[in-house]
Amino acid sequence: xxxxxxxxxxxxxxxxxxxxxTFFAGYPITPASxxxxxxxxxxxxxxxIAIQGEDEIASIGMCIGATLAGARAMTATSGPGxxxxxxxxxxxxxxxxxxxxxxxxxLGPATGGATTVSQGDxxxxxxxxxxxxxxxxxxxxTVTESYWLTAKAFDLxxxxxxxxxxxxxxxxxTTLTTVDxxxxxxxxxxxxxxxxxxxxxxxxxxxxVPPLHEFGRGAAVRFxxxxxxxxxxxxxxxxxxxxxxxxxSDKIEGHRDEIELVDADLEEGAVTLVLGxxxxxxxxxxxxxxxxxxxxxxxxxxxxxxxxVPETAITRAMAGVRRVVVPELNLGLxxxxxxxxxxxxxxxxxNRIDGELIDPAAIVEVLA
Amino acid sequence: xxxxxxPLHRYRNETPYPFCPxxxxxxxxxxxxxxxxxxxxxxxxxxxxxxxxxxxxSDQYFDTSAFHGLHGRSITYATGIKLARPELTVxxxxxxxxxxxxxxHLINAARRNVGITVLVFNNLNFGxxxxxxxxxxxxxxxxxTTPGGNLEHPLDICGxxxxxxxxxxxxxxxxxxxxxxxxxxAIRHPGFALLxxxxxxxxxxxxxxxxTRRDLNATIDRLGLSTGVLSSREVADYxxxxxxxxxxxxxxxxxxxxxxxxxxDLAAPVAIVVAGSAGTKVRSAARMVGExxxxxxLWATQRDDYPVTVKTGxxxxxxxxxxxxxxxxxAGVPGVALVLSEDGLxxxxxxxxxxxxxxxxxxxxxxxxxxxxxxxxxxxxxxxxTRIPKAxxxxxxxxxxxxxxxxxxxxxxxxxAAAGAFSVENLAxxxxxxxx
Numbered sequence: 001x002x003x004x005x006x007x008x009x010x011x012x013x014x015x016x017x018x019x020x021x022t023f024f025a026g027y028p029i030t031p032a033s034x035x036x037x038x039x040x041x042x043x044x045x046x047x048x049i050a051i052q053g054e055d056e057i058a059s060i061g062m063c064i065g066a067t068l069a070g071a072r073a074m075t076a077t078s079g080p081g082x083x084x085x086x087x088x089x090x091x092x093x094x095x096x097x098x099x100x101x102x103x104x105x106x107l108g109p110a111t112g113g114a115t116t117v118s119q120g121d122x123x124x125x126x127x128x129x130x131x132x133x134x135x136x137x138x139x140x141x142t143v144t145e146s147y148w149l150t151a152k153a154f155d156l157x158x159x160x161x162x163x164x165x166x167x168x169x170x171x172x173x174t175t176l177t178t179v180d181x182x183x184x185x186x187x188x189x190x191x192x193x194x195x196x197x198x199x200x201x202x203x204x205x206x207x208x209v210p211p212l213h214e215f216g217r218g219a220a221v222r223f224x225x226x227x228x229x230x231x232x233x234x235x236x237x238x239x240x241x242x243x244x245x246x247x248x249s250d251k252i253e254g255h256r257d258e259i260e261l262v263d264a265d266l267e268e269g270a271v272t273l274v275l276g277x278x279x280x281x282x283x284x285x286x287x288x289x290x291x292x293x294x295x296x297x298x299x300x301x302x303x304x305x306x307x308x309v310p311e312t313a314i315t316r317a318m319a320g321v322r323r324v325v326v327p328e329l330n331l332g333l334x335x336x337x338x339x340x341x342x343x344x345x346x347x348x349x350x351n352r353i354d355g356e357l358i359d360p361a362a363i364v365e366v367l368a
Numbered sequence: 369x370x371x372x373x374x375p376l377h378r379y380r381n382e383t384p385y386p387f388c389p390x391x392x393x394x395x396x397x398x399x400x401x402x403x404x405x406x407x408x409x410x411x412x413x414x415x416x417x418x419x420x421x422x423x424x425x426s427d428q429y430f431d432t433s434a435f436h437g438l439h440g441r442s443i444t445y446a447t448g449i450k451l452a453r454p455e456l457t458v459x460x461x462x463x464x465x466x467x468x469x470x471x472x473h474l475i476n477a478a479r480r481n482v483g484i485t486v487l488v489f490n491n492l493n494f495g496x497x498x499x500x501x502x503x504x505x506x507x508x509x510x511x512x513t514t515p516g517g518n519l520e521h522p523l524d525i526c527g528x529x530x531x532x533x534x535x536x537x538x539x540x541x542x543x544x545x546x547x548x549x550x551x552x553x554a555i556r557h558p559g560f561a562l563l564x565x566x567x568x569x570x571x572x573x574x575x576x577x578x579x580t581r582r583d584l585n586a587t588i589d590r591l592g593l594s595t596g597v598l599s600s601r602e603v604a605d606y607x608x609x610x611x612x613x614x615x616x617x618x619x620x621x622x623x624x625x626x627x628x629x630x631x632x633d634l635a636a637p638v639a640i641v642v643a644g645s646a647g648t649k650v651r652s653a654a655r656m657v658g659e660x661x662x663x664x665x666l667w668a669t670q671r672d673d674y675p676v677t678v679k680t681g682x683x684x685x686x687x688x689x690x691x692x693x694x695x696x697x698x699a700g701v702p703g704v705a706l707v708l709s710e711d712g713l714x715x716x717x718x719x720x721x722x723x724x725x726x727x728x729x730x731x732x733x734x735x736x737x738x739x740x741x742x743x744x745x746x747x748x749x750x751x752x753x754t755r756i757p758k759a760x761x762x763x764x765x766x767x768x769x770x771x772x773x774x775x776x777x778x779x780x781x782x783x784x785a786a787a788g789a790f791s792v793e794n795l796a797x798x799x800x801x802x803x804x
Contacts, residue, residue, distance in 0.1 A: 002625030005655070005664055008696075017620060023452055030676060042621060044614035049451050049607075054476035061473075063436070065417075065448025068505065069434060073448075087438050095437075114676045140694045175696035176655065176670040176731040178662050181625055215433050217455045224428075224436040233428060234436075282697040288676045357698035 004179045008146040008172040011179075012102060013038040016074050016151030019189045021100075022048040023071035024096035027081065030114040031170040032104040033051040035076040058357040060101070062303060063126070067097050068223055070214045072154060072192070076102035079121050080111060082128055089163055090120045090129035093248060096201070098157035098164075098192070098212065100150070101125075107355050116355035117170040119278055120330035125165045133245075134252040136259055137165035137307040141281025143177045144184055149261075149304060151187035156259060158190050160252055161209050167328070168308060171357060174277045199230040203243035207254035215294070253308060261304035262291075262313040270299040273321045275338060276287040277303040280327050280358055285328075287363035296367050302323055309337045318345060325350060325366050328360045378411050379404040381431045387422060390574070392542035392567025393489055397426055399542075400459070400487065403551035404432075409457050417446040419462035419470070421496045423489035425488060426461045440470030443477045446484045454607045457555060458506025460486040465494050467525055468503035474562075481559040483605030487551070488562065491569035499572025506587050510576045522591065525564045530599045535559025537599040541584045542567035542643035550597065559603040602645035629783060632664040632776040639699035640769070641719065643712030644762055647679040650708070653762035654685035656794065657770065659784040661689045664776035669694055673715070682711040689775060704773070706765050707731040707738060726775070730765050745772065752800045760797040778802055 012035055016024075024039035026032070036052065043050040048067070053059030056077055063073035077085065082103050085204060092099045105121045106139035125137050127263035136156050140146040146168060153164040193211040200213035200221055213221040222232030227244060229235045252259070263281070266273075276284035281302035286301035301317045303310060320325060324342060326335040339347045350366055352358050380401040385394040402415060414432035418424045420439035427434035433456075437445045442460045450458045467488060471799050476485065487741050493511050501511040503523040507650040510517055518597040524578040530537045536557040542565055554561035560791070565585045566576050577583075588595060600670055604612075640657070651672050658668035669688045677680040701722050707713050713720075713735055719731060720740035736746045747757040747768050758766055771778050778798070785794040 002627050004623050005626060005659055005662055005668065006623075014623075018794070023448070025448070044616065045618040045620055047616035050612060051447075051451065051610075053444070054472050057441060058447075058473055058476065060446035061444025062443045062451070063447035064437070065435065065450075068445075068446075069415075069449040069452035071448075071452040088441065091438055115674060171671060171696050175669070175674065176658060177696055178658075178667040178669070180693075181623065215415050215435075215449060216413060216456050218412055220431055220433045221435075222434045224434070225438055226436060232434070281697055282695040285695075286697065347730070359698040359700050361700060366645035 002181055004181055005176050006143060006179060007174050007176050008140065008143050008168055009034040009174065010038065011143045011146040011165065011242050012043060012150045012168070015187065016100070016154070017042060017046065017148040018187050019072070019154035020153040021072050021074050021154065023063060023066040023073040024050040024075065025035060025053050025062040026077060027056045027059050027074050029078045029081050030174055031039040031106055032076045032078050032081070032102065032284065034174070035056055035102060035104070045090045056081040057088065060085045063099055064095070064097050072218065073100070074100040074102065074363050076104065078104050078106045078109045079124070079356050082121060082124060086129050089135070090131060091134050092163040093129065093131070093135065094225045095223055097160050100153045100157055100166060101162055102166045102168065104173045105167065117279065117329060117357060118353070118355070119169060119280065120333070121167065122306060122330065123333045125167060133248045134308060135163050136160065136252065136305070136332060137167050138261065138304055139167040139170065139277045139306050141278055141302050141306070143179050144171065145304065148185050151189055152261070155189045158192050159209065159258065160255070161212060162252065167278060169279050178288060187233070197256045200232050201228065201230040203230060203247040203261065206247045206250040221313040237364050257312070259305050259308060260310035260313050262310050263285050263302040263304060263314065264317055265300040266317055267297055267299050270297045270321055272323045272325060273317050274325045274327070274363060274367070275301045275303065275317070276327050277306055277334065280329060283327060283358045283360045283363060287367065288362035290360060290364050298367055304325055306334070311341060314338065314341055318342065322346065323348060325363065327351070327363050329353065329358065377649045379430055379432060381429060381623040382677045383429050384654045385429060386425060386519050388571045390570035391422070392491060393423055394491055395542045396487065396547070396565055396567065396576045397429060399547040400551055402548035403555065404412065406548065406552050406556060408651045413455065414457045414459065415449055417442045417449070417458060417460045417555070419460065419466040421463040421494065423461050423463040440466050441473065443470055443473040443484070443486065444467060447477060447482045450482055450484050452484070458484045459555065460484055462486065462488055464488060464490045464492060464502040464504040466524060471503070475528060475532050478532045478534035478560050480606040481533060481535055481603045483558055483607060484560060485554045488563040488568045490525070490564055491573060492566070493569055495569040495571055499569070499576060506591065509573070509609040512574070518619060524593060526562065526598050529560070530561050531604070534562055534599065535601055535603040536561035536685045538562070538597050539564045539588070539593065541565065541593050543581060543736070553798050555602070558605045558608070601752040626659055628663060628665050630664040632661070632666050634666060634691050634775055635687060637688055637694065638704060638775065639702040640687045640689070640704040640706070640767065641702040641716060642685045642687070642708070642762055643716040644672055644683050644704045644712040645707035646677070646681050646683040648683065649759045651685050653766050656685050656763065656784045656788065657766050658678060658687055660770070660781040661776055663780040663783055666691060666776060667693050669696055671696060673684050682715045684712065684715055703727050704769060705742070706762070706769065707735050708765065711736065732761070737752065737766045747804050752804055754796065754800060756797065756800055759792065763794060763797040764804070767798040768804050771802045
């Protein structure tokens, strides 16, 4: 079949199109612009619509509107854009709107380093809107993972009717990589379950996800970002408010098993677990391989589903080890989730925030 | 003040309005109901996108579809809805507050001519949050945030969207008898239509300014603004224009597959850093080397570093060639470095110093004295048979590197160049590099 020389952004665009994406809106920002440009080029050729908004707020707003009118929507930006998405992320959570949001991380805060890699948004995407309700976030560590995890993001967005983040970064999105054309796994995205007529929302049982009522399917539909009853009318009824808010949490927290995704490389008798995600996942794999060549018994875990934290898989990977090493391109933002689960084990960070990648040798050094 | 709703029952529901006595909102909504009734559109095909504030409550009194989102963003949701499903009638109801916080969306929706209708309930202040001044509060007016009189000039909503391409623009008051007809006209217009409807806020603006119905028109006159249909031009709405501009059956761009046509003896990964200046084809030359390596059965990655500007400063490409599959990551100390310019040298100076005798640096005579532990191979482009343009220096040195280090067959590089753009120039550069 031959091989390709492509970057992660190209794989994300391909994954989105193969997942049935029909609408894209975005605003230019380094290092996410190539996704915008490719969608502007490719979507109209398959009957979809791509538009450059006047800003990030407009872009995500258009995506939310388009989804309610039957589209499968995606937007892509970087940290400063996620800051502007914040209020509409909340709207998508509250209105239960399926939406894929790509964050190509760059060094922050503020404009930070536009062309510089970082993993500084890992907590930000989780807590980036008011209210503290759960979202889902996936993180590829290779180009082929960028492809199928994008499709997975669309699938989970439909399943749970919520915004799903795809957290990548400048290096993974822009580094050209050789990929065997046969290495892309087939992707399957569930069909959207749509409803017409009757109440557009449902809170009982609280973890249940009702079908999406779209505009223009023959029945009037009410959508609101305000605290609402199942009919979409604003309410302050205590029982209804409680039921809505528990539902927004339970529909995700109650189905963690459907979301957990990790790439585990566990070794019997290992005393250390190296755990990473995103572009650092490559360094984790390289370091584990190098340490084993040096006779060190070590396990590796690359986390694909960052949020909710895949606690079952992480706990299983930690069984038997005395120490967990967590390399990240920040000062230990995801490490705190591991510390929470570590049960007294030593948790060590390998951290870099100068805009360069972590050398696998720096991880091996800690393993020796 | 409520008109007989019976003939409008398909649009207005039975719920009484929640607005203050004398507030203009109910009157405008009744007129919207009349307009919809006259158009006989299926209520489920009408989406009322309501902004925030008292006017934002409006959607609840209609049996149409409704979208109640965030403050100032109503136009963005309406745009998405209309683009995704053009057969829907999309009506935005926003207050004057929304024209401030959502001003950028207002201007750009007008400019794009998205086929939506925007009804601005302009009561000259923030009525829900305590009578604060808004973008349209007349100068001199007293509000809870302008106790000494408003010092800001009021926004001319109609003028703003009008000069920026809006298809239909109207200004009037909630008392205008022909408002239902104008609303219907606006809805029928294919492009962006806006109605700026001035009205009384009896809770705040009226008592604070002893403002009357007569003062609405007097203020419009004093500000030199006009009323009535201010603009109506034939424009295609954005969605229609978009669909007309593209062939929806063209199909996606196919992946470019690189065949394996040669073989390489490379036994272990090697990292090559190309350090030059932006705008001198560093990245494209490095890419050609990667493609040639892939043609030779190797696996390549290329990581670039550059400032945010495009044509100035440094341009660094780090190419890793490997006999087995590799993923993006840090390559550590490079095995080979190419130094092409002062910008590039500046970026890799410390890297060069950390390179040992098993590594090699290719450079031009100007940098022959660079500090490094690596073996230095100086290549003089002036010694070539033909003049080498500055923008081909990267490819010339890379071709020399491939040839001298035997990373893979030079023929693979020629094939990669022949398969891409500017093949004649690039093939000449490769030949020059090999000859040097």
